[in-house]
Amino acid sequence: MQLGRSADVSITIQEKLKSVIASELGCNIFRIHSQLRKVNEKAYEPEIIAIGPYHRGKPDLSGMEEHKLVYLKSLLGQKIEKVATCVAAVKPLEEKARKCYAEPIALSSDEFCRNNAQKDLIDKTDPVFRLEWILNSLQRDLMLFENQLPFFILCKLYEIIELPDQESGLIDLALNFFSDLLPGHGTTRENGNPQDNIKHLLDLIHRNWSTSKLKPVKEVIRGTGDMALIRCSMELAEAGIKLEKIAQEDIFDIEFENGTLRIPTLAIEERTESFLRNLVAYEQYCGDDQINIVTDYVTFLGCLIKSAKDVAKLSHRGIIRNLIGENEVISQMLNKLNVCIIVPSRNFLYAEIFERLNIHCSRPVNRWRATLWRNYCNTPSGIISIIAASFLLILTLLQTIFLILSWKNH
Numbered sequence: 001m002q003l004g005r006s007a008d009v010s011i012t013i014q015e016k017l018k019s020v021i022a023s024e025l026g027c028n029i030f031r032i033h034s035q036l037r038k039v040n041e042k043a044y045e046p047e048i049i050a051i052g053p054y055h056r057g058k059p060d061l062s063g064m065e066e067h068k069l070v071y072l073k074s075l076l077g078q079k080i081e082k083v084a085t086c087v088a089a090v091k092p093l094e095e096k097a098r099k100c101y102a103e104p105i106a107l108s109s110d111e112f113c114r115n116n117a118q119k120d121l122i123d124k125t126d127p128v129f130r131l132e133w134i135l136n137s138l139q140r141d142l143m144l145f146e147n148q149l150p151f152f153i154l155c156k157l158y159e160i161i162e163l164p165d166q167e168s169g170l171i172d173l174a175l176n177f178f179s180d181l182l183p184g185h186g187t188t189r190e191n192g193n194p195q196d197n198i199k200h201l202l203d204l205i206h207r208n209w210s211t212s213k214l215k216p217v218k219e220v221i222r223g224t225g226d227m228a229l230i231r232c233s234m235e236l237a238e239a240g241i242k243l244e245k246i247a248q249e250d251i252f253d254i255e256f257e258n259g260t261l262r263i264p265t266l267a268i269e270e271r272t273e274s275f276l277r278n279l280v281a282y283e284q285y286c287g288d289d290q291i292n293i294v295t296d297y298v299t300f301l302g303c304l305i306k307s308a309k310d311v312a313k314l315s316h317r318g319i320i321r322n323l324i325g326e327n328e329v330i331s332q333m334l335n336k337l338n339v340c341i342i343v344p345s346r347n348f349l350y351a352e353i354f355e356r357l358n359i360h361c362s363r364p365v366n367r368w369r370a371t372l373w374r375n376y377c378n379t380p381s382g383i384i385s386i387i388a389a390s391f392l393l394i395l396t397l398l399q400t401i402f403l404i405l406s407w408k409n410h
Contacts, residue, residue, distance in 0.1 A: 027099065027100060027101065027102040028100055028150075028199040028200065028203070028285075028286060029052065029054075029100050029101050029102065029145070029146070029148045029150075029199075029200060030101075030102040030103075030145065030146070030285045031054065031102065031103055031146060032044045032145065032146060032281050035340050036277075036281060036284070036339075036340045039336050039339045039340070040273065040277065040336065042274075043273055043274040043277045043278070044144060044145065044146055044274070044277065044278065044281070045144070045146070046061060046141040046144055046147050047137045047140065047141055048061065048063070048064050048134070048137045048138065048141060049061060049064045049068075049137075049138060049141050049142070050064075050141075050147060051141075051142065051147060051148070051149055052101075052146065052147045052148045052149055053101065053105045053107055054101075054103075054146045054147065055146065055147055056107070075161060076161070082160065082161070085160055086157055086160055086161070089156050089157070089159075089160055090153060090156065090157070091109075093150075093152065093153060093156065094109060096150070096152070097149075097150045097152075097153055100150045100199070100200075136270075136271065139177065139178055139180075139181040139271070140181070140271045140274055140275070142177075142178075142201055143178060143181065143201055143202050143205055143275065143278060144202070144274070144278055145202055145278045145281050145282050145285075148199075148200035148201060148202055149200060149201075150199070150200060151198040151199060151200050151201070151203070151204065154170060154201075155170060158170045171198075171204065174201060174204055175204070175205075175208055178201075178205055181271060181275060182205070182209055182275070183251055183266050183267055183268070183272060183275070184209075184249070184250060184251035184252075184264065184265075184266070184267075199286070202278060202279070202282055203282070203286075205279070206279060206282060206283075206294070210250055210252050210293055211249065211250050212250045212252040212253050212293065213253075214252060214253060214254075214349055214350075215349075228354070228358050229303050229354070230300075230303045230304075230354050230357045230358060230361075231303070231357075231361060232303065232304060232305065232306040232307070232310050233304045233305065233310045233313050233314055234307070234309055234310055234313060235361075236261065236304075236357070236361065237313065239360065239361040240259060240360070241259060241260070241261050241357065241360065241361070242259060242260040242261065243260075243261055243263070243313070243314065243317045243319065244260055244261070244262045244263075244317065244319075245262070245263065245264070245265055245317055245318035245319050246262035246263060246264055247264075248264040249264075250264065251264045251265075251266055251297070252264075252293055252297055252349070254300065254350065254353060255353075256353045256356055256357060259360060261353075261357070263314075263319045264319075265318055265319060265320070265321055266301075266319065266320055266321065267321040267323055268320060268321065268322060268323060268324060268330055268333075269323040269324065270323075270324065272333075273333050273337065276294065276298055276337060277337065279294040280292075280294055280295050280298055280337070280341065283295050291347050291349060292347075293349060295341055296348055296349040296350060297349075298334075298337050298338060298341065299338060299341060299348075299350075300350050301334050301337075302334050302335060302337060302338035302341075305330070305331050305334045305335070306331065306335065307331050308326075308327035308328040308330075308331050309327075310331060311327035311328075311330045311331050312327050315327070
C-alpha cells in the first residue's frame with residue numbers, strides 16, 4: 001500500500017516537472033530580476049501606459065486607461081460590434097498567451113482577453129499626442145521588457161481591424177514607430193523574417209536594429225583564455241591610440257587599425273538608458289548561446305568611459321553626442337549599465353579588438369611616442385623647441401665627429 005502511494009507521488013511530481021519545463025520553454029516575457037532592477041528600477045517600468053498584464057492596474061498609469069477606450073472607439077468608428085469579434089479572436093489564444101509570461105497572470109479569462117483586445121493606435125489629430133513628450137514616453141513604454149504582449153496577439157488583432165489609409169504591414173508600422181528611439185541609424189527590416197517567430201515588440205526591435213556584419217572571434221586570447229578589459233579613452237589616448245568618429249550606419253561596427261580606434265557616433269538622451277537596459281535584460285533572459293550584441297556594446301562603452309573626462313574627450317571627437325548636458329551623468333549611467341553583466345562572454349563580439357588594443361598599449365615605444373607628442377608636439381612652441389633641440393643635437397654630433405677625425409690625422 002505504501003509502495004503504491006510512493007508511485008502515485010512520483011508520478012504526480014513527474015507530471016508537475018513536465019508542466020514546469022514546458023511552461024519555462026514557452027516563456028519569453030519575464031519580470032526583471034532584483035539584482036538588475038535595483039540599480040535603476042524606473043528604467044524597467046512604464047511612465048504613462050501599460051499594455052502587458054504585469055503593470056496593469058497601477059494607479060499612476062490610470063490616466064491612459066480611458067484614453068485607450070477613446071482610441072478603440074475612434075478606430076472602430078460605427079462598427080462597435082467588432083469589439084466582440086476582437087475578444088472572440090483572442091479567446092482561443094489565451095492559454096498560449098499566458099504561457100508567454102514567466103509569472104502567473106492574476107486576471108480572469110474575460111479580463112485577460114479584453115485587455116489584449118484593446119490595441120492602441122495613435123490618432124494624429126488628438127491634441128494629447130501632439131505633445132512630443134507623450135510620443136517619446138509611448139515609444140519608451142512600448143519597448144519595455146516587462147510591458148509586452150505576445151506578437152501573435154497583435155497580429156491577430158491587426159488582421160481583424162481594418163486600418164484606414166494603411167497599406168504597410170504590422171512589422172513595418174512598428175519599426176517605423178520606434179525608428180527615432182533607436183541610437184544610431186535606426187531600424188532596418190530583416191529580410192526573410194518570419195512573422196510568427198517574433199516574440200514581442202522588444203524582440204522585433206532587437207532583431208531589426210543592427211545590420212552589423214561583425215562576427216565574434218572565439219579563443220582569440222592565447223594561453224588561459226582569460227580576456228583583459230581595455231583601458232578608458234583617456235588612458236588609451238595616453239598610450240598613443242587615436243580616437244576617431246567613423247561614418248558607419250551601424251553603431252556596433254567599431255574598427256581598430258594602425259593605432260586608430262574608429263567608433264560610430266552614439267547619441268545619448270533621456271531614454272537611452274532605459275532602452276539599452278531593457279535590451280540587455282532581454283539578452284540575459286533569452287540570449288542562450290547567441291551573440292549578445294547589445295550587451296557586448298554596453299561592455300565596450302563601459303570600458304571606454306570611466307569618468308566625465310572620458311565623456312568630454314569622446315564628445316570632442318564626435319563619438320558621443322551628448323543630449324543630456326552633464327558629462328558626469330553619462331559616465332555614471334554607463335558605469336551602472338555594466339552592473340550585473342558577466343563579461344566577457346565566450347562569443348564576445350569585440351574580443352579581437354580588445355586583444356589588439358591591449359597589445360598596442362603594452363608596448364613601451366607606443367607610450368613613449370605618445371608622451372613625447374603630448375608634452376612637446378601638441379603646440380607650435382613645443383614643435384619649435386623640438387626642432388631647435390634636434391638641430392643643436394645634430395650640430396653637437398657633427399662637431400664631435402670632426403674633433404675625432406682631426407685627432408686621428410695628427
